[in-house]
Amino acid sequence: MNCEQSQNLFDAYLDKSLSGSLATEFGAHQLACGRCRRELALLEVTGHVIATDSETPLLSDEFTERLVECATEKPARRPLRFSRALWVGLPAAMAACLILFVWLNGDETSEPADPANDGPRVLGVQDEVKSSEELLEHVLEALKFDPNNADLKRKADLLRSRSNKIINDTRDGASLLQDYSEDAIKELIGSVPTGANSNATDTDGGAVSESHSGSQNEAMQRQDNGSGDSGTDERPAEEL
Amino acid sequence: MDVKKSQEGSAPLDRSEELRLVQKAKRQDAAAMRALIDAHKQRLFAFVWRMHRNHHDAEEICQDAFLKAFGAIDSFNPDYRFSTWLFTIAYRVTLNTLRKKRAVSGEMDWTRYASSEPEPEHELAATEEANRLKEIIWDSVEQLTPPQRATVLLFYKQQMGCQEIATILETPVATVKSHLHRARAKLKEMLSPALEEMSGSHRILGELAG
Incomplete structure (x- = not known):
């Protein structure tokens, strides 16, 4: 070998x-x-x-007790998690509003800008909003969850009365419609879960944003200023 | 000299006692959990600490492994020993931790860990050179790849067979044998020059071999 x-x-x-x-x-x-x-x-x-070799250091004295405590804590935590899940799933009106908000928000962010529409960009939802009837439908749907909301009813009436005029209007007119609808929907989202009535008044029909990125905020600001209740309606929508 | 016994605490559980404790632990019996932890913690910690050479990390990994084991104890297969299952979980957690460390810091800096640990009293070797060789042996073990290092530690330190190691590493037995073969070849390659430099290397080997 x-x-x-x-x-x-x-x-x-x-x-x-x-x-x-x-x-x-x-x-x-x-x-x-x-x-x-x-x-x-x-x-x-x-x-x-x-x-x-005996060089391994010893574990800390409280290792076992700490572990047993952690391991046996689990069953006590389960009901908490379950109850939290219940809280999340319980209020159907909130969930419906959340879906509505996500739907609108998704429209704002996911759709690319229409290259044909090369003019001033007023709102991201512009391409999705086909008619005032559609907007009206959204408001009416929200009203199902809060049928006693006078402000919503008033918004619905407003949309209903103006829909025919605005749908055939110019692009600026269309953006005006969207300013209204965006605002109205943000208000209703903010008001439905809390039950608080918005004091926002309707915007001036001539309020047309010509700016690019800041047009939506400006429009909102104008409405807030007009209502004298600025910020209160916008926050819940953002939190949602 | 039985150093392991004095360091690793409780005697191993017999199979029936272990299964009884597992059944109780399934019902969240704290005493059974305590008994299972005490029976395995120091062995597990010795393994994980040798993989990491960091006391804090090793303790966290052991804790994580026990909690994962108790959290999934309903899925424990009684065909295996509880220790095998526990080492399997700990090995997975160890690998993940090592990967994260490597991702954060590039290559592992083993000397950082080695220097942070206090040197316990040496019991095995009598001479300074034997001590030095022992240090070189551990340094060499630490330079093995994680699967090779785990194989060597489980084989020598935990006295496990290739089949059990294969279960823990979740690899075929042939791969374990390959890890062991390559680890030995690497150790030989790393240790031979160091031994050559030492005077009286035969005597040192004799002392280290007990």
Whole structure:
């Protein structure tokens, strides 16, 4: 047996799976070869040091108790999580408003700008809003969740009365419609869960935004200023 | 000298006792959980600490492994030992932690960990050179890849067979044997030059071998 063959058998020897004539030959080579004997001894010692070394530090004294406490805390937490889930799912009106908000918000952000409409960008929802009847539908749907909301009713009436005029108007007229609808919907979203009536009054029919990115905020600001209740209606919608 | 016994606390549980405790732990029995933790914690910690060489990380990993084990104890397969299951979870957590560390800091800086730990009293070797060789051995073990290091630690330190290691590492037995073979070859390669430099290396090996 040469050194290469001997070293190929190191694993088998160390795992104690070497037997028979091969083991005898292997032993004979170790007696004759100092280098192999030395390398084998090194591996044996390495295994011995790993197996017997006591250098592992001890765990902290409170390890067990801390763990038991954590492990047994779990069942107590489950009802909390369950009740929290109930709170989230319970108010159907809130959920419906959330869906409405997400739908509107999605329209604002997901749709790319219409390249054909290269004029001043008034609101992101412009392309989605096809007619005042659609807007009216949204307001009426929201009214289902808060049928006694006088402000919503008033908004619905306003939209109903102006729909025919605005739908056939110019692009600026269309943006005006959207200013109205955006505002009205933000107001209703803010008012339905809390039950608070918005004091916002209707905007001036001539309020048309010509700015690019800030047009929506400006329109909102104008409406807020007009209502004398600025900020109160916008916040719940953002939080939702 | 039985260093392991004095360091690793409680004696291992027999199979029937272990299953009884597991059944109780399924019912959130705190005493059973305590018994399972005490029976395994120091062995597990020894393994994880050798993988990480950081006391805080190792303790957190052990805690995480126990909590995961108790959290999923309903899915425990009684065909396996609880320790095998626990080591499997701990190994996974260890690998994830090592990966995160590597992702944050590039290569692992093992010397940082080595220097942060206090050196406990040496019991095995009698001479300074033997101590030095022992340090070199551990330094070399730390340079192995995580699967190779885990294999070596489980094989030598935990006295586990290749089949059990394969279960823990979730690899075939042949892969475990390959890890062991490569680890030994690497250790030999790393340790031989160091030993050559030492005077009286035969005596040192003799002392270390006990």
